[in-house]
Amino acid sequence: MRIGVLGTGNMAEALATQWVRAGHEVAVGGRDAGRAEALAARLGDGVRGGGLRKAAEFGEAVLVALPYGAGEEVVRGLATVLAGRTLVDCANPVGPGFRLLTEGGPSAARRLADAAPGAHVVKAFNLCHESVWRLEPPVFGGRPLAVPVCGDDEVALARVRTLVADLGCTPFAGGGLDRAGLLEATAALFIHLWVGEGADVQAIAPPLD
Numbered sequence: 001m002r003i004g005v006l007g008t009g010n011m012a013e014a015l016a017t018q019w020v021r022a023g024h025e026v027a028v029g030g031r032d033a034g035r036a037e038a039l040a041a042r043l044g045d046g047v048r049g050g051g052l053r054k055a056a057e058f059g060e061a062v063l064v065a066l067p068y069g070a071g072e073e074v075v076r077g078l079a080t081v082l083a084g085r086t087l088v089d090c091a092n093p094v095g096p097g098f099r100l101l102t103e104g105g106p107s108a109a110r111r112l113a114d115a116a117p118g119a120h121v122v123k124a125f126n127l128c129h130e131s132v133w134r135l136e137p138p139v140f141g142g143r144p145l146a147v148p149v150c151g152d153d154e155v156a157l158a159r160v161r162t163l164v165a166d167l168g169c170t171p172f173a174g175g176g177l178d179r180a181g182l183l184e185a186t187a188a189l190f191i192h193l194w195v196g197e198g199a200d201v202q203a204i205a206p207p208l209d
Helices: 010-021 033-043 052-058 070-077 108-115 154-165 177-196
Strands: 002-006 025-030 048-051 061-064 086-089 120-123 146-151 170-175
Touching: 002 010, 002 052, 010 025, 010 033, 010 061, 025 033, 025 052, 033 048, 048 052, 061 070, 061 154, 070 108, 086 108, 086 154, 108 120, 108 177, 120 154, 120 177, 146 154, 146 177, 154 170, 170 177
Parallel strands: 002 025, 002 061, 025 048, 061 086, 086 120, 146 170
Antiparallel strands: 120 146
């Protein structure tokens, strides 16, 4: 699959690294093209680097790995390019005091969909710290990491399920894009409990017998 990655931070690098290893073609785009080119060089031969538009044009699936708010602005500027493509949102709209910034309004994923109405937005990869995505594979207690995926377009969902499986994880249906806000709220709660309270978040939902 051809994957465009918008962003040059830790999430972009962690996920792109695994997709390159899985044999996908990857192009990295950044607001600073030089940083994108440097990341592409670290990811390996054949990975392209440059501006945001270049990466968006390249990908059948396009990962938006940008801070909340910045992603919406970038996507709006690339709306024409992104039409018909799978747009993967991994953002967590969490502010000071672990506050959910979208409370009472559209989810971060829905805001991307509104910014690029021709794109097929899927919410995924937002519930784990970037270090988890660097594991080969992410397996805990003998169980592969389960990754909820929310979206409305079946072709886009199928693409993202493939990207999840290629990380060694298990995708499962989280519902339509209207449920993406629940994933974002869950992330806000988990970050608060993990960072703010030192809680063992993994112990919150033990498996049933």
